[in-house]
Amino acid sequence: MDGTMWMHHPRTASMREFLSDAQRFGQLRSIHTHFTFAADADFLENDIRVKPDLDALGSLGDEGWYCVRAILWAANYELPKTVTASRNPELNQAGVILSCGASLQWEDGKVATFHCSFLTNLTMDITAVGTKGTLHVHDFIIPYEEKEASFYAATESGFDDLVTKWSSQPSKHVIKTDIPQEARMVSEFARLVADIKFKNSKPEKKWPTISRKTQLVLDAVQASIERGFEPVQIQE
Amino acid sequence: MDGTMWMHHPRTASMREFLSDAQRFGQLRSIHTHFTFAADADFLENDIRVKPDLDALGSLGDEGWYCVRAILWAANYELPKTVTASRNPELNQAGVILSCGASLQWEDGKVATFHCSFLTNLTMDITAVGTKGTLHVHDFIIPYEEKEASFYAATESGFDDLVTKWSSQPSKHVIKTDIPQEARMVSEFARLVADIKFKNSKPEKKWPTISRKTQLVLDAVQASIERGFEPVQIQE
Numbered sequence: 001m002d003g004t005m006w007m008h009h010p011r012t013a014s015m016r017e018f019l020s021d022a023q024r025f026g027q028l029r030s031i032h033t034h035f036t037f038a039a040d041a042d043f044l045e046n047d048i049r050v051k052p053d054l055d056a057l058g059s060l061g062d063e064g065w066y067c068v069r070a071i072l073w074a075a076n077y078e079l080p081k082t083v084t085a086s087r088n089p090e091l092n093q094a095g096v097i098l099s100c101g102a103s104l105q106w107e108d109g110k111v112a113t114f115h116c117s118f119l120t121n122l123t124m125d126i127t128a129v130g131t132k133g134t135l136h137v138h139d140f141i142i143p144y145e146e147k148e149a150s151f152y153a154a155t156e157s158g159f160d161d162l163v164t165k166w167s168s169q170p171s172k173h174v175i176k177t178d179i180p181q182e183a184r185m186v187s188e189f190a191r192l193v194a195d196i197k198f199k200n201s202k203p204e205k206k207w208p209t210i211s212r213k214t215q216l217v218l219d220a221v222q223a224s225i226e227r228g229f230e231p232v233q234i235q236e
Numbered sequence: 237m238d239g240t241m242w243m244h245h246p247r248t249a250s251m252r253e254f255l256s257d258a259q260r261f262g263q264l265r266s267i268h269t270h271f272t273f274a275a276d277a278d279f280l281e282n283d284i285r286v287k288p289d290l291d292a293l294g295s296l297g298d299e300g301w302y303c304v305r306a307i308l309w310a311a312n313y314e315l316p317k318t319v320t321a322s323r324n325p326e327l328n329q330a331g332v333i334l335s336c337g338a339s340l341q342w343e344d345g346k347v348a349t350f351h352c353s354f355l356t357n358l359t360m361d362i363t364a365v366g367t368k369g370t371l372h373v374h375d376f377i378i379p380y381e382e383k384e385a386s387f388y389a390a391t392e393s394g395f396d397d398l399v400t401k402w403s404s405q406p407s408k409h410v411i412k413t414d415i416p417q418e419a420r421m422v423s424e425f426a427r428l429v430a431d432i433k434f435k436n437s438k439p440e441k442k443w444p445t446i447s448r449k450t451q452l453v454l455d456a457v458q459a460s461i462e463r464g465f466e467p468v469q470i471q472e
Contacts, residue, residue, distance in 0.1 A: 029335070029356045032268050032349070036365055038392070084323060086339045087467060088347040099265070101347060103322045103339065111324040111337060113268070113349045120265045120365045122393035122402075125372075127363075129272055129356045136361075138372060138388075139402065146400045152374075156274070157358035164382045164416045166358075166375065180400045231323060231465075 002211040004069055006141045008188055009181040011149040012073075014173060018135060019074060019128060024155045026132030029110055031074050033067040034125040035141065036099070036117040044118065050096050058097035060221060063116035066124075066141050068217045069210070071104060071112045074128045074135075077210055080104035080112070083217060084231040085224035090119065102221045132156055136170065148176045237425050237443040238450075240305055242377045244424055245417040247385040248309075250409060254371060255310060255364060260391045262368030265346055267310050269303040270361040271377065272335070272353040280354065286332050294333035296457060299352035302360075302377050304453045305446070307340060307348045310364045310371075313446055316340035316348070319453060320467040321460035326355065338457045368392055372406065384412045 006012060019025050039047070048054035049062050057064075072079070082105045089100035099117030124142065128135040136152040143149035154170035177184070195201035220232040242248060255261050275283070284290035285298050293300075308315070318341045325336035335353030360378065364371040372388040379385035390406035413420070431437035456468040 026357070029353065030270070030272070030337075030351050032270060032351065032363075034266070034268060034363055034365065036266070038367065082323060084465075086341070086347060086349070087318060087320060088339070088341045088345065090345055099345075101266075101339065101349065103324070103337065103349070105322070105324045109324065109326055109335075111322060111351065113322070113337065113339070113351070115266050115268065115347065115349070115365075117265065117365075120367055121262070121370045121390065122395075123363070123365050123370045123390075125363055127268075127270055127359070127361055129270065129351075129353075129359050131274065131356055134357045134359045136374060138406070142395060142399060142402065144402045144405045154357065154359075159358075159378060163378060164418070166378065166380045169380045170374070182400070229320075229467075 002207065003185070004066065005181045005185050006066070007069070007073070008185040009143065009149060010177050011143070011151060011175040014175050015135060015137065015151050018133070018153045019130070024133050024153065025135070026130040028074055028128060028130050031071050031112040031126070031128045033070045033112070033114040034123050035063040035066050036115070036120040037063070037122040038120060039118040044092070044098075050092055050094070050098070052094045052096055056096060057218065057222065059116045059118045060097045060100050060218060063118070064100070064114065064218055064221065065214060067114035067116055069214050070126050070140060071114060072210065072213055072217065074126070075106065075110065075112070077213055078106065079213055079216065079234050079236055081107045082231045082233055083220035083224055085221050085229050087229045089225055090117070097225075100221070100225065102224065104217070134170065143181075146180055148174050150174045237421075237428065238447040239421070240302065241417045241421050242302070243305070243309070244421040245379065245385060246413050247379070247387060247411040250411050251371060251373065251387050254369070254389045255366070260369050260389065261371070262366040264310055264364060264366050267307050267348040267362070267364045269306045269348070269350040270359050271299040271302050272351070272356040273299070273358040274356060275354040280328070280334075286328055286330070286334070288330045288332055292332060293454065293458065295352045295354045296333045296336050296454060299354070300336070300350065300454055300457065301450060303350035303352055305450050306362050306376060307350060308446065308449055308453065310362070311342065311346065311348070313449055314342065315449055315452065315470050315472060317343045318467045318469055319456035319460055321457050321465050323465045325461055326353070333461075336457070336461065338460065340453070370406065379417075382416055384410050386410045
């Protein structure tokens with residue numbers, strides 16, 4: 001299991017239900033995710049994420065990980081066919097990425113974009129748009145509050161007759177949690193270990209599979225940057 | 237003056253104040269806009285926006301116009317240097333765009349992306365991220381309500397000590413309006429005409445200038461699609 005804590009918040013399961021509901025959301029067609037934070041001078045100088053011989057994928061490997069995971073999560077972990085980096089990465093003097101973005105395309109026409117940066121205000125968005133519905137969440141990695149988290153869901157949105165306002169607004173869904181998502185993640189990890197140790201279970205495959213898929217997409221973004229923003233095909 | 241009605245809502249002036257505030261927003265670094273609606277079968281068959289000999293820019297010319305205008309508005313109408321269409325447009329049988337997207341780059345490293353579609357649920361987003369602040373709005377073209385409209389502004393967002401929640405949440409700003417934005421637009425048009433007719437004023441240049449800039453970017457997206465998603469330089 002990787003340490004992607006927001007996967008373990010009960011809100012994530014509730015958002016998944018919405019995205020999986022053909023009546024409320026339909027089929028996913030476009031997603032945008034945004035994860036940025038304003039790193040301070042010490043971070044930009046000394047953190048392992050800005051050192052080419054340490055966590056060398058920089059903002060892409062740190063923030064981009066969460067963006068790409070959210071995109072794959074929304075797409076039911078179906079890998080995109082093609083990844084094309086945006087022509088705009090910002091690098092530090094050692095060549096480590098401080099901000100970048102990419103667009104992803106699937107064979108069925110589904111598309112996604114993301115943007116990540118160490119250089120702008122803390123922002124954590126998912127916008128997922130389906131044929132029938134729209135999901136909005138602005139704190140998907142660390143919720144605004146520890147004991148609850150919310151998201152907005154809209155279905156078959158439209159206007160009134162004179163097109164001066166919406167006929168229905170997105171609904172806010174508040175999901176309570178007894179313990180923080182990080183504690184839930186550790187609890188899940190302990191459960192998986194105990195199942196192997198005491199119940200003779202085989203190691204589960206879900207977490208390593210989605211970790212690997214996330215890394216495959218990040219590597220493709222990195223490769224696209226290195227190849228002058230050419231599209232890179234994803235090979236499973 | 238073009239018919240971009242949301243420019244005339246008082247909320248737009250209030251959002252502009254936030255984006256222009258160096259203390260609250262800092263400098264703009266990334267923007268994403270999303271405008272989609274689920275056109276019905278009659279629209280997709282008969283509307284002028286899907287006819288190659290009528291409003292031939294399709295979703296790009298209709299919805300993309302609002303997205304690009306929002307991006308230029310957020311960037312103080314500074315034209316991007318480069319526009320690259322995403323490798324994903326969906327076209328109808330006559331070759332008219334039903335959905336597409338693009339990424340835009342400025343010389344100072346600022347970036348934007350947008351996505352527009354006739355094929356998914358009604359969605360109208362601006363996410364603008366600066367060095368110090370973040371703007372969110374989900375109904376920028378037609379507000380949820382006729383008499384008021386809101387947006388969310390965040391400044392120097394961060395976490396509590398244990399990183400289990402945010403130390404401050406975005407603030408909601410509600411802007412009331414006496415008459416709908418469309419009536420305000422007509423009123424502004426009448427004022428401009430009256431100034432010429434009765435006060436001997438010269439025609440103002442703001443509106444034709446920003447209309448032309450919007451069209452320049454749309455034309456560059458269209459050119460990028462036609463050139464196999466190559467980057468297109470914007471020439472003023």
